[in-house]
Amino acid sequence: MGTKAGAWRKQLLLFTSAVLCSLALGKGTVYTSEPEVRVAENNPAKLPCTYSGFSNPRVEWKFVQGTTTSLVCYNSKITVPPSKPTVNIPSSATIGNRVVLSCSEQDGSPPSEYTWFKDGMLMPTDPKNNRAFINSSYTLNQKSGELVFDPLSAFDTGEYSCQAQNGFGTPVMSNAVRMEAVELNVGGIVAAVLVTLILLGVLIAGIWFAYSRGYFDRTKKGTSSKKVIYSQPTARSDGEFKQTSSFLV
Structure with missing residues (x-):
């Protein structure tokens, strides 16, 4: 008798019911051919569940123990708790612009909300x-994990974290x-434009001064080569002066 009691204590008693195979409310039916399943501990268990009257249903398996209900299977996958989420947050952003902060994790099943x-x-x-x-203007999508500021304000400076x-x-x-939500540096932009214009003006003035002083013309004259023209002498009589050759430089 004690041996049988010990054997029973090693068995896992599983009950299947409509709660075990939970579907969205509708006009369909959910049933099982084995409302009570007894399986020895550490052995595999097969829990049958049949449904009809649903179009493209999402099947969830749940385990009920006292007042606690736990989801066991979601969308044909064993449930997994979320891992530590990663965030994409700029260290600084300009006030008045649209700024997107993102948060995600890949291990949770079913998908995490943020x-x-x-x-x-x-x-x-x-x-x-x-x-x-x-004083802040943002939208928060708990499904995608995006936090969008549109527009960003000075109030939005701070430390941000997300939870999955x-x-x-x-x-x-x-x-x-x-x-950090920072102001647009208008003064710096204006100063940079003024410096650029001043440098451009100095460059133009220098070129004009060089032209007015003839520096470019002298450079051309110094680099030009002299041309030498040679002409043959014309035939003359014996009494005339004979020029053998001539050079024109």
Whole structure:
């Protein structure tokens, strides 16, 4: 009797029900041919589930233990908790521009949803409904993990981090990265333009001065070669002066 009791204690009793095979509400039916399955511990278990009346359903398997319900299988994949998300945050951005911050992780199943934090404070999906963020203009997509400022304001300077969670394990936080919202340096741009114009004016004045002083003409004269023209003498009588040859330089 004790041996049988020990054997029963080593068995895993699994119950399948409509909760075990959870589908979206609809007019279809969900049923199982084996409402009670007994499997020895450490052995594989096959839990049958059949459904009909659904078009392209998403099947989820859940494990119920007391008041706790855990998702076991999602979209034909075993559930996996999220890994530490990575963020793409600029160290500085210009006030008035559109700025995109991104957050993602690849291991979670089902896919993770993302929440953002600024200086350790949870950012609401709508900043206008929160007094702490009412001066900011951003949109937050929890599915894609994008945080878009349009436009960026001076208020948006701070340290940003995001958190990934999919209902399994503990939500995971990314590293915090500081972003500075800076003013457009109008004075620097104007100064650079003025310096460029001054240098251009000096260059033009130098070229004009060289032309007016004849430096370019002298250079041409100094480099030109002299031409020598040779002509044969004309035939003359014996009483006339005879020129043998002539050179014209």
